[in-house]
Amino acid sequence: MFLERIHKPKDLKSLTLYQLKDLANEVREYLIDSQARTGGHIGPNLGVVELTIALHYIFDSPHDRIIWDVGHQCYVHKMLTGRLDAMRTMRQNAGSPGFPAKDESNHDVLDSSHGGSSLSVALGIALANRQNNVNNLPIAVIGDGALVEGMVHEALNQIGNEKIRMLIILNDNGRAIDANIGAIPNYLSQLHIGEKVNDKMFTPLGIEYIGPLDGHNLKTLIINLKKLKNITKPTVLHIKTKKGMGLPYAEKDPIQLHFSFPFKKETGELITEPIEKNIFYKPKSKFNAVMIGQKITEITKKNKDIVIITPATRGALELHNCFKEVPERCFDVGMAEQHAVTLAAGLSVGGMKPIVCFQSTFFQRAFDQLVHDICVNKLPVLFILARSGLAGLDHATHHAPLDLSYLSCVPNLKIFFPIDHIEFNIFLENISKKWIDSPTILLFPYGTIDTVEPNNEEKILLSEDIFDKNNVGIILSTAGRIKSALKIKKMLSKHKINFAILNISQIKPLNQELFVKILNRYQKIVTMEENVIRGGFGSSICEFAIDNGYKPEIIRVTLGDVFLEHGMRSYLYKKYNIDENSILEKIKNRWNFKSS
Numbered sequence: 095m096f097l098e099r100i101h102k103p104k105d106l107k108s109l110t111l112y113q114l115k116d117l118a119n120e121v122r123e124y125l126i127d128s129q130a131r132t133g134g135h136i137g138p139n140l141g142v143v144e145l146t147i148a149l150h151y152i153f154d155s156p157h158d159r160i161i162w163d164v165g166h167q168c169y170v171h172k173m174l175t176g177r178l179d180a181m182r183t184m185r186q187n188a189g190s191p192g193f194p195a196k197d198e199s200n201h202d203v204l205d206s207s208h209g210g211s212s213l214s215v216a217l218g219i220a221l222a223n224r225q226n227n228v229n230n231l232p233i234a235v236i237g238d239g240a241l242v243e244g245m246v247h248e249a250l251n252q253i254g255n256e257k258i259r260m261l262i263i264l265n266d267n268g269r270a271i272d273a274n275i276g277a278i279p280n281y282l283s284q285l286h287i288g289e290k291v292n293d294k295m296f297t298p299l300g301i302e303y304i305g306p307l308d309g310h311n312l313k314t315l316i317i318n319l320k321k322l323k324n325i326t327k328p329t330v331l332h333i334k335t336k337k338g339m340g341l342p343y344a345e346k347d348p349i350q351l352h353f354s355f356p357f358k359k360e361t362g363e364l365i366t367e368p369i370e371k372n373i374f375y376k377p378k379s380k381f382n383a384v385m386i387g388q389k390i391t392e393i394t395k396k397n398k399d400i401v402i403i404t405p406a407t408r409g410a411l412e413l414h415n416c417f418k419e420v421p422e423r424c425f426d427v428g429m430a431e432q433h434a435v436t437l438a439a440g441l442s443v444g445g446m447k448p449i450v451c452f453q454s455t456f457f458q459r460a461f462d463q464l465v466h467d468i469c470v471n472k473l474p475v476l477f478i479l480a481r482s483g484l485a486g487l488d489h490a491t492h493h494a495p496l497d498l499s500y501l502s503c504v505p506n507l508k509i510f511f512p513i514d515h516i517e518f519n520i521f522l523e524n525i526s527k528k529w530i531d532s533p534t535i536l537l538f539p540y541g542t543i544d545t546v547e548p549n550n551e552e553k554i555l556l557s558e559d560i561f562d563k564n565n566v567g568i569i570l571s572t573a574g575r576i577k578s579a580l581k582i583k584k585m586l587s588k589h590k591i592n593f594a595i596l597n598i599s600q601i602k603p604l605n606q607e608l609f610v611k612i613l614n615r616y617q618k619i620v621t622m623e624e625n626v627i628r629g630g631f632g633s634s635i636c637e638f639a640i641d642n643g644y645k646p647e648i649i650r651v652t653l654g655d656v657f658l659e660h661g662m663r664s665y666l667y668k669k670y671n672i673d674e675n676s677i678l679e680k681i682k683n684r685w686n687f688k689s690s
């Protein structure tokens with residue numbers, strides 16, 4: 095057994111090639127075992143076992159800086175840099191994130207989980223090295239999926255011009271999450287291992303190109319990486335790998351090949367009966383996204399003007415069926431967020447009805463395109479953002495806690511956060527019958543129907559008269575917090591403290607008439623949202639009150655002014671004192687309500 099003896103990359107250096115091959119087998123076995131237990135990005139990591147071993151064998155991390163693009167393929171790197179234990183706690187509350195984390199190890203250059211940044215980071219380090227006469231090697235490891243990102247091409251433009259010492263490893267497996275589509279992957283697919291390649295992509299830009307090599311052949315990797323130790327020019331080493339290498343059954347389900355919930359090691363079948371308390375198994379009830387994806391498919395089939403655009407995130411909105419059933423009007427543009435939004439502008443100008451579907455956290459990348467190309471031009475484009483607010487166990491950067499803040503400030507933009515998938519789908523049905531007249535965003539939270547949406551009993555509470563004379567205040571809830579709000583109302587009423595409750599689905603523009611009535615009636619207001627404190631829903635209520643001469647007492651329940659780490663909702667709510675009990679205490683203390 096070699097793996098348990100590797101505490102740092104230096105421990106690899108004395109191994110022979112045969113021993114390194116044994117190590118690769120052990121790593122693969124360990125990965126499959128631990129991923130079967132915890133779930134995670136199994137396929138990408140099985141694909142880089144040999145590459146990661148070879149990189150740490152030849153180079154000298156953390157002196158040489160290895161930057162993993164996206165970062166979801168860093169598990170083997172964690173295992174070889176003294177963090178074998180990280181694999182045990184991955185995808186768990188308070189555990190190791192399944193992405194690079196610089197506070198966890200100085201072998202991780204930056205925290206990341208959004209793709210396309212590695213070349214810019216590596217170039218920045220290379221330029222700093224030149225200034226400071228430092229001779230370490232920045233190494234960006236980027237997949238063919240992330241290679242499509244606009245930022246990568248902005249970086250290549252400068253890299254080719256700088257003639258600087260940096261290495262780019264292009265890990266080409268033909269896939270992003272789904273098959274990688276487009277002219278760039280088409281080009282790469284024409285280059286074959288063992289054939290003499292006349293590279294037309296990097297060489298013309300002044301960047302050396304080597305490859306493609308078999309990325310699972312340790313000997314080849316070691317020989318070639320060794321030759322690159324002393325490069326003085328930017329160099330691309332193109333390797334071909336297989337996602338999920340060594341796990342044959344993963345190939346049956348191409349999505350599971352990228353990411354999997356915990357599974358049975360022998361068959362690959364997902365585990366649905368919980369075994370360990372801290373592990374997040376594939377939920378039995380349906381994800382919101384499933385219900386919403388079905389409706390998107392239905393309206394797209396019926397309305398021949400609708401076009402669907404997504405930047406490599408079909409899964410977040412369960413759009414696979416839509417792509418199968420209406421292939422001529424569904425566009426997966428690859429990891430190209432900015433382009434996805436401005437493409438919608440063009441489609442709208444051309445007379446189509448674009449629905450742009452994003453996993454919310456990645457929408458941050460396309461802010462200027464939203465502002466400049468869509469909103470300034472008042473184009474009737476519909477955006478659907480999945481996983482707004484807290485987004486689970488991947489990484490802090492996978493949450494989308496800024497949505498309401500950075501979207502609310504954009505003129506001409508309407509923002510809705512429907513209370514549940516039923517209301518969401520009514521919105522969609524109505525929009526498909528009478529198309530929007532201005533840019534519009536619909537958001538929904540990560541989770542299953544029963545975790546984020548009110549049940550029938552709770553819906554009765556929601557339909558009570560909000561102006562009932564017995565109420566001493568009102569809870570205004572939005573953005574995924576209705577479940578908690580309903581619980582708090584019930585808990586307060588047990589103490590004979592009656593609060594009205596109202597879910598606000600229309601975030602922008604605010605329904606002025608309604609809020610004037612609320613402010614005339616209530617002095618005590620609690621706002622609840624899964625968004626940072628500044629610029630969110632609670633902020634807009636405060637502004638509305640001040641602007642209209644009201645001085646209510648407001649408690650804002652928000653995600654605060656911090657980046658929350660990965661974790662399940664219930665864990666993070668408790669940790670940040672925004673769980674139901676903490677909110678109840680806050681309300682009682684602030685307004686001196688006595689328990690009864």
Ligand SMILES: Cc1ncc(C[n+]2csc(CCOP(=O)(O)OP(=O)(O)O)c2C)c(N)n1
Nearest residue numbers: 138207208209237238239240269270271406
């Ligand atoms: C900016 C951004 N868009 C989308 C994603 C979601 N995402 C995570 S991994 C991935 C595919 C990455 O493909 P590739 O770079 O080829 O790496 P591979 O998984 O194939 O090794 C996508 C689309 C992301 N992390 N960042």
